[in-house]
Amino acid sequence: MNINTHWRWYAAACGTLALAMLRAADVVQFTVRTTDDAGQPLPARVLVRDEQGQAWLPPVATTVNIGPDTWFAGAGHARLDVPAGRYLVVVERGPEYQPARASVVLTGNTTREFRLQRWIDLAARGYRSGENHLHVTGSMLPAMMAAEALDFSTSLQWWNGPQWDAAYAAAAGAYTRFDAEIENSWGAVYCLGLTRPLPVAWNPARPNLAFVRAARADGALICYQGGWSAEVLLDALLGYVDVVNVADNLFQRHKFMPRSRYSNLLGTADLPVYPDTADGMLALTTESYYRLLNCGLRLAAGAGSATGVKSNPVGHNRAYVQVPPGAGIREFLAAWREGRNFITNGPMVFLSVNGAAPGATVDLPAGGGKLAVHVEAPSADPLREVRIVVNGQVVAAGGNGSLDTTIDVREGSWVCAMAVAEEPVPEADLARYAQTSRLGGERPARLRFAHTSPVYVTVAGQAVRVARSVAEAQRILDALAAFVQQTAAPEFQAETAEAIAAARTRLAQGGPFTAEWAPAAPSANSATIPAAMKPMPTEMLDR
Incomplete structure (x- = not known):
């Protein structure tokens, strides 16, 4: 069962069970209206929580889990059947709106309007928003995006292999549908804008390079989870990385993940170790990004929230990209590749x-x-x-x-x-x-x-x-070469060693870093399309 579907079923079941234990006279109807400055319905994410800490939901809801709470993505109007009592109601809609918060005592049927104040309008400044790391099915993503005022996003339907959901073919929205995440000890990388399923069979002993080369051949935007990822330097030096996330899933709504162990995954000599604090994790993501930029690499700042596997709303970490009026998702991804953006949470x-x-x-x-x-x-x-x-x-x-x-x-x-x-x-x-x-x-x-x-x-x-960063990069490539010998399957060793040698040459010469490297001869690491992963029908391609 998909994780989003599981939580939606579980939350609804808890509320239904609680209501079943009450007499009809104890149940009231609570209608929540969320509106804009003009009083018009406005999609938003809503939390209705009683004094015992239980969240309450409408009978049919797209749920969003944040820490211990279950919110729902509302379309501007929602009716809940709840026991009489006191409730905390919180309404949020992405970073451009001020949250609304109120304590509400319900003794009978009640309607409450929450008018959200927009404190900044990024669209008026020429920006559209998006992110690169979502594990949310096509049936749920549009409602979540609307509730967070997120313009564009991704549905990572290939995560170390196909993950198609039942509603996938019929889903519609401003997101690309064949996107892939490759996640293993080489690092997590997101390939956005694919027009067909990724044509490489996942193998944890296979470096990421084969996957990103296949994705780039399909015009994908290549985004690494962080500058601290084991293989990001190699792939960037070879011309296959566009974006490195600075706001990644280490940073979540009201919380962060202490991951000091990510400081030096390859055991490279003389790299810093960052403390397990929020500021320490911020230093980890920014300084590892800076190390790449200091080598002369041109890499846009990225953002992803990992909604669907982390209890985080879509677009919590997002990129605002400058695009012309009327731009679609393809133009958005192209402008992100050019670095015309900032990221934020x-x-x-x-x-x-x-x-x-x-x-x-x-x-x-x-x-x-x-x-x-x-x-x-x-x-x-x-x-x-x-x-x-x-x-x-x-x-x-x-x-x-x-x-x-x-x-x-x-x-x-x-x-x-x-x-x-x-x-x-x-x-x-x-x-x-x-x-x-x-x-x-x-x-x-x-x-x-x-x-x-x-x-x-x-x-x-x-x-x-920057000489210091170039020297660090040389040591990282040395450590990666040792990691390849220990981790890569024998059939991938020769081509990966060739790739590392090419990366060393480019680093020593100061580029060029935009030309995409290719092996001298095809090998077992080259892209092939297994029978189980033939391209989807043309009519399903989101071009």
């Missing part, structure tokens, strides 16, 4: 470098020059800090919602902006989100952040190349 952040936005290149003459950097960071939550980052170093910081500085640049560089905020959640509420597990569990957190993709700066045509 709370505040917003806008960057300008000599008038250029993220994804653009500022060309300086020999000897370099000065860069005028402007950052705006509007936030619904209290801001802790706004940062300007150049080649992995914070060069300016402040606590207000804007930041201006002038940078003297003498060699190739990149510039990003970042905003860090703290959500003012009451301590008693926050404590509910602690969870233990053998893998490290989840811990409560108020941390929220946003991060831009880079503005690139060349000096006399030369891109960034």
Whole structure:
């Protein structure tokens, strides 16, 4: 049973059982209306929780699990049959709207309207939102997207093999339907925009390179879970990575996953180990991303929430991408590949470098020059800090919602902006989100952040190349080569060794990193289409 379907059935069953134990006179009808500023119905995510901590749902609902609570994705109007009593009602709709929260005492049939205030309109600024990591079926995803005001997304219907759901063929929405996640000890990578099932049989002893090469041949956007993934450097040096997630599933609504062990998965010498705190995990994701950028790689910042396997709403971690009016999902993915975006799970952040936005290149003459950097960071939550980052170093910081500085640049560089905020959640509420597990569990957190993709700066045509990071990358490739010998199946060893040798050459020469590498001769690691994975009928392709 799909995990989303399981939770929907379980939550509904609990509520039905509780109602069955009450007399009819004890049951009241509670109608929840969610509206916009003009009083028009507005989809939103809704929590109705009694004083014993039980969540209540409409008879038919698309449910969303966040920590211990079960919310539902409402379309603007929902009726619940509940026992008389006091309830906490919380209504949320993505990061552009202020949450609504109320304590409601129900003694009889009641209708309550929750009018959501939109504090910022990103569409009016030319942005559309999306994310790259969702394990949600086609039957549930449209309602979840509408409730979170998420414009585009993915349904990862291939996760180490096909995962087609029954409603898959008939599903419709602004998401791509043949997307794939390859997840193993080589790292998790998401392939978005595929027009047919991924034509490579999953094998945990097979490096990711075969999968991303096949996905790129189909025009996919290739997104790695994090800069700390074991194989991300190799695939990026060979021209097969577009996006690296900075806001990944380590960061969830009201909580984070303490995963210090991800600091150095290959056991590379002299890499830092990050503490198991929310800020430690933020440093892990950002600094491992910076290490890649410092090698001269052009990689957009990414975001994914892992809804369906993590108790997180869709679009909690999302990318806002600048696209022309009327752009569809294909244009959205293309603009994301170009890095015309920022990612967030709370505040917003806008960057300008000599008038250029993220994804653009500022060309300086020999000897370099000065860069005028402007950052705006509007936030619904209290801001802790706004940062300007150049080649992995914070060069300016402040606590207000804007930041201006002038940078003297003498060699190739990149510039990003970042905003860090703290959500003012009451301590008693926050404590509910602690969870233990053998893998490290989840811990409560108020941390929220946003991060831009880079503005690139060349000096006399030369891109960034930070010697410290290049040396680290060389050691990572050495560690990866040893990992391949220990982990890859014999039939994949030779081609992977050839790939690592090519990556070493590109790293030493400073590129080119955009040209896609191919092996000298086809081997067992090359893409083939097993009989069980023939392409779906043409009419099902979401082009």
